[in-house]
Amino acid sequence: MWRYVGKRLIATIPILLGLSVVVFAMMALIPGDPATAILGSYATPENVARLNRELGLDRSLVEQYLTWLGNLLHGDMGRSYALNRPVADEVFERFGATLVLAGASLLLCSVLGLMAGIAAAVRQFGWTDRIVTFLVLIGISTPSFWLGLLLIMLFAVQLRWLPASGMFAIYGGGDLPDLLAHLVLPATTLAVVATAVIARLTRAAMLEVLRQDYIRTARAKGVSERRVVYRHAFKAALVAVIPVIGIQAGFVLGGAVYIETVFQWPGIGRMLVTAISTRDLLLVQGGVLVVAASYVLFNLLADVAQTIVDPRLR
Amino acid sequence: MATVAATAPASRTRGGRPSPFGLLIANRLSALGLAVLAVIVALVLITPVLPLPDPDVTEPARRLLMPGEAGHLLGTDHLGRDLAARLLWGTRVSILVGLSATLIAALVGSLIGLVAGYAGGTTDSALMRGIDLVMAFPYILLALGIVAVLGPGLLNALYAIAVVNIPFFARNIRGITLGLSRREFVDAARLSGAGHATVLFGEVLPNVLPTIVVTMSTTVGWMILETAGLSFLGLGAQPPQADLGSMLGEGRKLLFNAPHVSVIPGLMIFALVMAINLVGDGIRDVLDPRLKSGALAAPGPATAVRRDRVPDAPSPGTVLTVEGLRTEFRTGDRVFKAVGGVELALVPGERVGLVGESGSGKSVTALSLLRLVPTPPGTITGGRVTIAGADQLAAGIDDLRRLRGGRVAYVFQDPLTTLHPLFTVGDQVVEALRAHQPLSRREAEARAIGLLERVQIPSAAARFSAYPHELSGGMRQRVCIAMALANDPELIIADEPTTALDVTVQAQVLKLLRTLSEERGSAVLFITHDFGVVSELCDRVAVMYAGRIVEIGPTAQVLEAPAHPYTARLIACVPVLGEPGRRLDAIEGLPPPVDRLPPGCAFAERCPVAEPRCREGDIALDALSADRAVRCVKPLRGPA
Numbered sequence: 001m002w003r004y005v006g007k008r009l010i011a012t013i014p015i016l017l018g019l020s021v022v023v024f025a026m027m028a029l030i031p032g033d034p035a036t037a038i039l040g041s042y043a044t045p046e047n048v049a050r051l052n053r054e055l056g057l058d059r060s061l062v063e064q065y066l067t068w069l070g071n072l073l074h075g076d077m078g079r080s081y082a083l084n085r086p087v088a089d090e091v092f093e094r095f096g097a098t099l100v101l102a103g104a105s106l107l108l109c110s111v112l113g114l115m116a117g118i119a120a121a122v123r124q125f126g127w128t129d130r131i132v133t134f135l136v137l138i139g140i141s142t143p144s145f146w147l148g149l150l151l152i153m154l155f156a157v158q159l160r161w162l163p164a165s166g167m168f169a170i171y172g173g174g175d176l177p178d179l180l181a182h183l184v185l186p187a188t189t190l191a192v193v194a195t196a197v198i199a200r201l202t203r204a205a206m207l208e209v210l211r212q213d214y215i216r217t218a219r220a221k222g223v224s225e226r227r228v229v230y231r232h233a234f235k236a237a238l239v240a241v242i243p244v245i246g247i248q249a250g251f252v253l254g255g256a257v258y259i260e261t262v263f264q265w266p267g268i269g270r271m272l273v274t275a276i277s278t279r280d281l282l283l284v285q286g287g288v289l290v291v292a293a294s295y296v297l298f299n300l301l302a303d304v305a306q307t308i309v310d311p312r313l314r
Numbered sequence: 315m316a317t318v319a320a321t322a323p324a325s326r327t328r329g330g331r332p333s334p335f336g337l338l339i340a341n342r343l344s345a346l347g348l349a350v351l352a353v354i355v356a357l358v359l360i361t362p363v364l365p366l367p368d369p370d371v372t373e374p375a376r377r378l379l380m381p382g383e384a385g386h387l388l389g390t391d392h393l394g395r396d397l398a399a400r401l402l403w404g405t406r407v408s409i410l411v412g413l414s415a416t417l418i419a420a421l422v423g424s425l426i427g428l429v430a431g432y433a434g435g436t437t438d439s440a441l442m443r444g445i446d447l448v449m450a451f452p453y454i455l456l457a458l459g460i461v462a463v464l465g466p467g468l469l470n471a472l473y474a475i476a477v478v479n480i481p482f483f484a485r486n487i488r489g490i491t492l493g494l495s496r497r498e499f500v501d502a503a504r505l506s507g508a509g510h511a512t513v514l515f516g517e518v519l520p521n522v523l524p525t526i527v528v529t530m531s532t533t534v535g536w537m538i539l540e541t542a543g544l545s546f547l548g549l550g551a552q553p554p555q556a557d558l559g560s561m562l563g564e565g566r567k568l569l570f571n572a573p574h575v576s577v578i579p580g581l582m583i584f585a586l587v588m589a590i591n592l593v594g595d596g597i598r599d600v601l602d603p604r605l606k607s608g609a610l611a612a613p614g615p616a617t618a619v620r621r622d623r624v625p626d627a628p629s630p631g632t633v634l635t636v637e638g639l640r641t642e643f644r645t646g647d648r649v650f651k652a653v654g655g656v657e658l659a660l661v662p663g664e665r666v667g668l669v670g671e672s673g674s675g676k677s678v679t680a681l682s683l684l685r686l687v688p689t690p691p692g693t694i695t696g697g698r699v700t701i702a703g704a705d706q707l708a709a710g711i712d713d714l715r716r717l718r719g720g721r722v723a724y725v726f727q728d729p730l731t732t733l734h735p736l737f738t739v740g741d742q743v744v745e746a747l748r749a750h751q752p753l754s755r756r757e758a759e760a761r762a763i764g765l766l767e768r769v770q771i772p773s774a775a776a777r778f779s780a781y782p783h784e785l786s787g788g789m790r791q792r793v794c795i796a797m798a799l800a801n802d803p804e805l806i807i808a809d810e811p812t813t814a815l816d817v818t819v820q821a822q823v824l825k826l827l828r829t830l831s832e833e834r835g836s837a838v839l840f841i842t843h844d845f846g847v848v849s850e851l852c853d854r855v856a857v858m859y860a861g862r863i864v865e866i867g868p869t870a871q872v873l874e875a876p877a878h879p880y881t882a883r884l885i886a887c888v889p890v891l892g893e894p895g896r897r898l899d900a901i902e903g904l905p906p907p908v909d910r911l912p913p914g915c916a917f918a919e920r921c922p923v924a925e926p927r928c929r930e931g932d933i934a935l936d937a938l939s940a941d942r943a944v945r946c947v948k949p950l951r952g953p954a
Contacts, residue, residue, distance in 0.1 A: 015446075015447070015450050018443075018447045018450065019447070019450055019451070022447060022451075023459070026459055026460070026462075026463050027463070029463060030463050121612065124611060124612055125611070137343075137588065137591065137592070138588070140591060141535065141539075141584055141587040141588035141591050142584055142587075143539055143542060143543065143546075143562075143580060143583045143584065143587070145543060145546050145562065146562060146576070146580030146583065146584070149562075149565075149566060149569055149576050149577075149580065150577070150580070152569065153569060153573055157569075157570060206612070207611075207612045210612035210613065211612050211613065211688070212731065213726065213728065213731040213732045214731065214732055214733060214734040214735070216613075216686055216688075216726070216732070217724075217726060217732045217733065217734070217794075217797075218734065218745075219615060219686060219718065220684065220686055220718050220719060220723075220724040220726075221718065221719035221723075221745065221746045221749055221797060221800075222715045222716060222717070222718040222719035222720055222746075222749045222750055223715075223719075223745060223749050224715065224749070225615045225711070225715075228615070232734055232737075235734075235736050235737075236734070236735070236736060239736070249452075250451075250452035250453055251452070251453055251454075253452040253455065254452040254453045254454030254455045255454060257454055257455070257458060257547065258454075258543055258546065258547065261546075261547055262566070272455075272458055272462075273458075273547050273548070273549070275462075276458065276461060276462045276466065276549060277466070277548065277549075281462065284458075284459065284462040288451075288455055288456075288458070288459045288462075291452060291455050292450065292451045292452065292455060295450070295451070295452045295455075296450060309736065310735075310736060311735075311736065311781045311783075312735060312781070312783050
């Protein structure tokens with residue numbers, strides 16, 4: 001078991017390196033000459049050459065990559081010229097907020113998706129099943145950014161139950177209840193699509209498992225139907241559902257870009273959108289890299305969870 | 315998906331295969347999606363000739379009109395532009411962009427998939443590692459990165475969305491191609507001297523096309539949604555150009571005083587994507603039914619029972635009495651009479667073999683006794699099963715549950731699939747104990763280890779925490795037997811318990827069953843297709859054919875002098891040690907399909923001595939002697 005986890009941990013290293021190459025290459029591929037862009041009207045040939053040398057841009061791409069990677073490993077992601085502060089500081093500060101949002105969503109979609117999927121499978125072709133199937137269809141077809149707007153209109157503007165934006169109240173906020181109140185709408189909105197996907201898959205996995213011989217064995221032993229469904233069938237279905245939850249982590253982290261924009265959540269997604277508009281490319285680079293790396297780790301967690309459930313994988 | 319529930323009846327047309335389009339329309343939800351999609355597409359196509367205002371003409375005096383005001387059907391936006399016109403033009407752009415992104419992703423992705431799957435080896439692994447790398451990024455994040463590099467703009471957003479969707483195509487197509495490129499027709503084409511490109515595009519591509527279409531139809535909705543998303547963030551369509559996403563993005567700023575500006579384009583995206591998803595699901599179900607998940611029904615806790623008449627209670631003194639048992643499977647409008655009226659009785663401690671070819675209904679009979687036949691499609695349509703003095707076909711689920719694994723225990727055929735793969739074998743035995751006895755966990759564990767020892771599992775205490783996949787087939791079957799013995803059953807129903815095992819292991823397991831049933835006085839109903847096994851274990855034997863018992867009697871007598879021609883042929887099939895010269899006759903022909911049973915004797919078609927009267931009326935199971943009976947108008951020999 002631990003050997004397997006160790007192996008998987010080692011296997012993530014090439015993935016992370018691959019990610020770093022892609023992110024580096026993306027920035028290197030940008031047309032135009034950075035030095036000229038930075039110097040603007042001061043871009044005399046001498047100045048450009050000097051700045052290129054200072055920035056290390058006169059060396060080969062491989063050399064540049066290795067230097068960049070070395071800096072990265074020391075926590076140096078360069079400096080955001082628009083914010084005039086180290087990229088790493090900004091990225092990690094924002095990332096904390098995104099992690100709160102994405103984590104809450106992931107928890108929500110896993111719990112709701114699994115519950116809905118099981119309920120639908122157990123009452124296959126019944127009303128529960130039809131309602132879940134209908135909601136799943138709506139869930140995967142709804143643009144989350146639009147749903148966010150609708151929820152704001154309803155719960156923040158009309159009913160005034162929940163705050164419409166931000167992570168904390170500007171005055172007097174900052175404690176946990178305040179955070180939770182701000183979290184409800186964005187986390188729910190972000191979870192909708194993932195919940196639908198997980199519910200659909202859980203339903204299918206449960207139906208598949210309930211047809212297996214070992215479920216018949218459990219029934220032939222006289223095990224109660226509750227236990228058959230929630231222990232025997234659910235555990236087997238979980239093996240198929242866990243990797244999908246891992247994949248949903250990617251959709252939630254990505255979808256956070258929209259939701260953070262809609263709800264003014266001070267996370268990394270909103271930072272990225274702003275940074276793209278202001279062409280603050282080092283900030284984009286750092287943000288993309290950190291979110292992508294966290295996704296790799298989410299998938300690693302899903303792998304480990306799957307191994308815990310399924311002894312055949314050990 | 316459960317859309318199937320609503321659609322199954324319509325898509326079944328008798329005679330002749332319905333066209334794919336017919337099937338799609340027959341799916342009610344897909345038809346609805348198709349209708350909505352057709353309306354939207356039609357509207358978008360005729361937009362240029364519709365009497366609509368110019369979508370880009372601003373009129374500040376008439377800004378933020380509500381829908382219906384001053385001749386603006388859907389109102390105006392913050393610059394006084396007509397929302398209806400903008401909506402239709404924006405939808406045009408969104409559909410066009412989504413479709414283009416899908417086409418690009420399909421083209422590039424399929425090409426990668428085809429080449430990787432066809433070439434195999436290093437080409438394959440290099441391409442697929444690249445695809446893995448793309449998939450290592452969270453979905454939208456990579457698109458953002460690409461837009462960051464290329465700069466905001468509708469075309470760049472299109473490219474970005476196309477790129478992040480390439481992996482779906484590459485992976486799906488590679489999988490199919492990999493399977494196809496090992497098939498004979500591909501080898502044949504290659505051997506005939508065709509070049510790789512010819513083989514790939516001439517032979518492989520046509521077979522991969524349905525998968526490409528399915529992947530397209532299931533991803534195009536996403537791509538429309540995601541390009542709209544990028545525009546919403548201001549990274550896609552730039553003013554004055556507008557798609558649904560950028561309209562929504564502009565409307566967001568007016569959320570509080572003019573909600574209709576953002577609600578309307580959002581509704582359009584929703585309707586469009588939902589319609590496409592419905593059609594996509596329908597296309598997938600038609601072209602690639604294997605992907606249709608959850609279409610088959612999962613069985614409930616007990617077989618449904620629908621009986622017209624209930625036979626009278628039998629005389630006591632048996633552990634099991636079966637009277638007139640009928641079990642049917644219904645699929646569509648065909649009815650398979652798997653069990654067509656079985657009579658059987660077992661006295662305490664008796665071992666009875668139930669023998670027949672596969673499809674003779676012997677396993678269904680065994681499963682019907684405690685209603686373990688899956689419903690749907692199975693239904694018990696007649697008869698009475700008396701165990702512990704009560705009609706179990708009328709029992710409630712709780713009574714049934716107490717009986718299952720308690721008085722009556724099952725041992726099934728394949729111990730690899732009948733044990734739960736994710737629980738230790740010890741846990742599974744413990745569960746069998748605790749389902750019927752009020753034991754603490756600790757007590758149950760001690761008892762379980764004892765049971766594992768009883769079935770001669772070496773170092774039982776250590777094997778307690780083994781998972782099924784860690785044990786051999788014979789060991790697994792011993793675990794199943796231990797589970798069956800857990801609550802000292804009166805009756806063990808063993809459904810081909812040795813069929814999946816090696817011959818030597820088979821003999822050991824048989825011996826074990828025999829010893830245990832003798833020690834505990836449990837009756838055994840032993841289902842098998844093997845007369846050799848019956849002769850070693852069983853006191854009596856019942857022979858089944860096409861869902862009915864055709865002969866029953868003491869094992870030795872039946873083996874010695876079979877009365878039914880079918881029994882005789884079945885016995886002739888058993889190889890005998892030391893008689894290598896003996897001809898092993900397979901019985902010519904096949905059993906009749908149980909949804910179209912002939913009148914009279916079901917074996918008549920294959921019977922060497924059949925006469926016209928064999929094909930008339932119902933033939934009864936007539937007693938030959940006190941303990942023998944046969945269902946034949948001209949039994950081979952008189953009673954022994």
